[in-house]
Amino acid sequence: MATSELMQETAVRTKVVEAIHISKIFSRDTFEVRALDDVSIDFYEGDFVALMGPSGSGKTSLLNMIAAIDRPTHGQMRVLGENIFAFNDQEAAQWRNRVIGYIFQTFNLIPVLTAAENVELPLLLTRLNKQQRREHVETALKLVGLGDRMTHLPKQLSGGQEQRVAIARAIVTDPKILLADEPTGDLDSHSATEVLEILKMLNEDFGKTIVMVTHDPHAASYAHVTRHLEKGMLLRL
Amino acid sequence: MTLTQFVAKQAFRNKRRTGMTIISIGVSLLLLTLMMTVWRAFYIDQGAPEAALRVVTRHRVSLAFFLPGSYRNKIRSVPGVVNVVPMSWFGGQYKDDKPENFFAQFGTDPAEAVKVYGEWNIPPEQQQAWIRDRAGALVGKKLAEKHGWKIGDKIILKGTIFPVDLNLTIRAITDADDAADALYFNYSYVEEAVGWAKGQDGMFAVRVDxxxxxxxxxxxxxxMFRNSPTPTKTESEKAFQLGFIAMMGNVKAFILGISMAVVFAILLVSGNTMAMSIRERIREVAVLKTMGFTRRDVLTLFIGEGVAVSLIGGLAGVALANVLVHGVANSPAGGMMRGLSVTPGTLVVALTVAAFVGLVSAFVPAYRASDLGIAEGLRHLG
Incomplete structure (x- = not known):
C-alpha cells in the first residue's frame, strides 16, 4: 500500500493508539540509554502493524508503553482516547484486562494449569460466572484450533500449540488491541505460519488491532504496514 | 477454576518441596501443640472445682519428712477449715517393680477423705464398705480397668518404705479424673503394723469453706507451726502439684524456650521455601500483571499460598498431637501426663500460629515480587 493511500485511509478511521513524542531514558551508572527517542506514531482501528528493528532499537519498550506496562520519561500516550499514563497501577491493571491482549515470545503459560485454565486466568478478574467463563474459554480455544486440547498441560503441547493457547488467553477477554512481542520467535516455520494465520484471522475477521514486534520479514509480511525503529527512533515511512 | 483453586495448584506445583515444607511445619506444630498442652495442664487448668477448696500441708523442708499426726486436730481448729485428712505416700510394689505396675498409693482416713474429695462421687454402698473395712481400698476406675480389678478382689502391696505388706480388698471404685490411677487405703493399717509410723503422716489435705x-x-x-520443730508449708493443691513439676527444673522456661525455638524454626523454613518458590515465579508475576492482576491481587495470591501450605502442615501437626496426647494420656506409662487432652483453645492457638507463620513468611518475598515492575519482571530469567 502506498504511503499516500495509507494516509488517506487512516484519516477516516478511528485512532486507537496515539503516541506523542515518547522518550524513554534508562540511567545506567554514569551514562544514559535512550530506549525511545521522541517517537510519535499513531495506530488505527483494524491495523495490523509490524514493528521491526535490530535488538535494542526500542520495539518492546514501545509495545510496553502501549500496554501501560512501562512509563515514558517524556511524552504522552492516548489509547482508545484515554491518557493511559494518568492511570495509577490498579487502574492500569484493570484497563489492561479490558483493552489489551498481550502475546509473548516465550508463551509464558503457567505450567501447572491446563490449557483451559491458562486461558481462563484473565477472566478470573471479571464478573463472569463459571459457566460464562467456560463458554468464553471454549470459544477462544476453538478459535485457535485447540478445542480438543482443553485439558492438556503446557508440557503436553508443542511450541506452536502453546503459543496458540497464549493467543487464546490474550483474546479471551475480547480486547480491542493485541500486542505481540516476537510471537513467532521461538517457533519453527510451520508453527510460525499457523500463529501468523491466526493473527491475520483475528485482524481481518474480528477487527482486532494488532501491533506485532518481529525480526522476521516473513512475519512482517502478514502486517498491513511495517514500521522500523533504530536506536530508539522511528524511521520515516 | 476459581482463584482458590489457582492458589492450591500453585502451592503444589513443586510437590516434593511443598510436601517437605508441610512435614516440617507439621512436626513443628506437633511439638508446639504438645508444649502448649503440657503448659495448659500444668499452669492454666485448675482441675475439679472441688480442688479450688483444698490446700495441702506438708513439711516445710521436704515431702520426705513426716508431720506429727497431732497437727490434724490443730489444723482443724483454724477458722475456715472444714475437714482435714492425712495423706501418706505408701510407695508399695504391686506384683513386681515393672513401671507398668507402678501406681500412686496413699494411706488416709476414708471417713473424712470422702468429705475432702467430694468429686470422688463413690456409690454410697461402696463408700460405706470402704469406710467399714480397715483393709479396704478405693481405686480409680482406669487403674481398676487396667488391672482387671472388681469390687471384692484382693490385692497385695509389698511395702518398700514401710516394712509391711498390705493385704487389701477393693471396696470402692471412683471415676474421678484426679484419682483415676491411684489407690487409697486406711492408713491405720500401716500405723498398727509399723510402730514408728504411728502418729506420723506424710501430709494433710485440708478442705476450706x-x-x-x-x-x-x-x-x-x-x-501456727512456724516456731515448732516441724514447720509446715501450706499451699493450694494446684501449687502443690506444680511443686512436683518444679522438681524437674525450670519447666516453664523450658517449655517457653522450646515453643519459641519451634516458632522461629518454622518461620525460617517456611520463609525460605516461600522465598524460593516466589523467586522462581517473578516472570510469572509479570505475566499475571500484564493480564490485569493488580499488585494487591498478586500479594493476596502468594500470601494465600503461604497460609494454605502452613495451615495444612499445622492441621497435620495438630491432628498428630491430638493422637499422641490421647495415646500418652491413656497409656499405663502416662505418669503425670494422665488425663491430658488437647483442648479446642490449644487447637485454635496452634492453627493461628500456623496461619501467622504462613502469612509472615510469604509477606516479604510476595511484597517484593508484587512490587517489581512488569517490564523488569518479564526480563527476569527464573
Whole structure:
C-alpha cells in the first residue's frame, strides 16, 4: 500500500493508539540509554502493524508503553482516547484486562494449569460466572484450533500449540488491541505460519488491532504496514 | 477454576518441596501443640472445682519428712477449715517393680477423705464398705480397668518404705479424673503394723469453706507451726502439684524456650521455601500483571499460598498431637501426663500460629515480587 493511500485511509478511521513524542531514558551508572527517542506514531482501528528493528532499537519498550506496562520519561500516550499514563497501577491493571491482549515470545503459560485454565486466568478478574467463563474459554480455544486440547498441560503441547493457547488467553477477554512481542520467535516455520494465520484471522475477521514486534520479514509480511525503529527512533515511512 | 483453586495448584506445583515444607511445619506444630498442652495442664487448668477448696500441708523442708499426726486436730481448729485428712505416700510394689505396675498409693482416713474429695462421687454402698473395712481400698476406675480389678478382689502391696505388706480388698471404685490411677487405703493399717509410723503422716489435705479463704487459711496454718520443730508449708493443691513439676527444673522456661525455638524454626523454613518458590515465579508475576492482576491481587495470591501450605502442615501437626496426647494420656506409662487432652483453645492457638507463620513468611518475598515492575519482571530469567 502506498504511503499516500495509507494516509488517506487512516484519516477516516478511528485512532486507537496515539503516541506523542515518547522518550524513554534508562540511567545506567554514569551514562544514559535512550530506549525511545521522541517517537510519535499513531495506530488505527483494524491495523495490523509490524514493528521491526535490530535488538535494542526500542520495539518492546514501545509495545510496553502501549500496554501501560512501562512509563515514558517524556511524552504522552492516548489509547482508545484515554491518557493511559494518568492511570495509577490498579487502574492500569484493570484497563489492561479490558483493552489489551498481550502475546509473548516465550508463551509464558503457567505450567501447572491446563490449557483451559491458562486461558481462563484473565477472566478470573471479571464478573463472569463459571459457566460464562467456560463458554468464553471454549470459544477462544476453538478459535485457535485447540478445542480438543482443553485439558492438556503446557508440557503436553508443542511450541506452536502453546503459543496458540497464549493467543487464546490474550483474546479471551475480547480486547480491542493485541500486542505481540516476537510471537513467532521461538517457533519453527510451520508453527510460525499457523500463529501468523491466526493473527491475520483475528485482524481481518474480528477487527482486532494488532501491533506485532518481529525480526522476521516473513512475519512482517502478514502486517498491513511495517514500521522500523533504530536506536530508539522511528524511521520515516 | 476459581482463584482458590489457582492458589492450591500453585502451592503444589513443586510437590516434593511443598510436601517437605508441610512435614516440617507439621512436626513443628506437633511439638508446639504438645508444649502448649503440657503448659495448659500444668499452669492454666485448675482441675475439679472441688480442688479450688483444698490446700495441702506438708513439711516445710521436704515431702520426705513426716508431720506429727497431732497437727490434724490443730489444723482443724483454724477458722475456715472444714475437714482435714492425712495423706501418706505408701510407695508399695504391686506384683513386681515393672513401671507398668507402678501406681500412686496413699494411706488416709476414708471417713473424712470422702468429705475432702467430694468429686470422688463413690456409690454410697461402696463408700460405706470402704469406710467399714480397715483393709479396704478405693481405686480409680482406669487403674481398676487396667488391672482387671472388681469390687471384692484382693490385692497385695509389698511395702518398700514401710516394712509391711498390705493385704487389701477393693471396696470402692471412683471415676474421678484426679484419682483415676491411684489407690487409697486406711492408713491405720500401716500405723498398727509399723510402730514408728504411728502418729506420723506424710501430709494433710485440708478442705476450706471458701476458695477466697485459701490464702488466709494457708498462712494461718503455717504461722501456727512456724516456731515448732516441724514447720509446715501450706499451699493450694494446684501449687502443690506444680511443686512436683518444679522438681524437674525450670519447666516453664523450658517449655517457653522450646515453643519459641519451634516458632522461629518454622518461620525460617517456611520463609525460605516461600522465598524460593516466589523467586522462581517473578516472570510469572509479570505475566499475571500484564493480564490485569493488580499488585494487591498478586500479594493476596502468594500470601494465600503461604497460609494454605502452613495451615495444612499445622492441621497435620495438630491432628498428630491430638493422637499422641490421647495415646500418652491413656497409656499405663502416662505418669503425670494422665488425663491430658488437647483442648479446642490449644487447637485454635496452634492453627493461628500456623496461619501467622504462613502469612509472615510469604509477606516479604510476595511484597517484593508484587512490587517489581512488569517490564523488569518479564526480563527476569527464573
Amino acid at each position: 471458701s476458695a477466697d479463704d485459701v490464702p488466709v487459711v494457708s498462712k494461718a496454718i503455717d504461722d
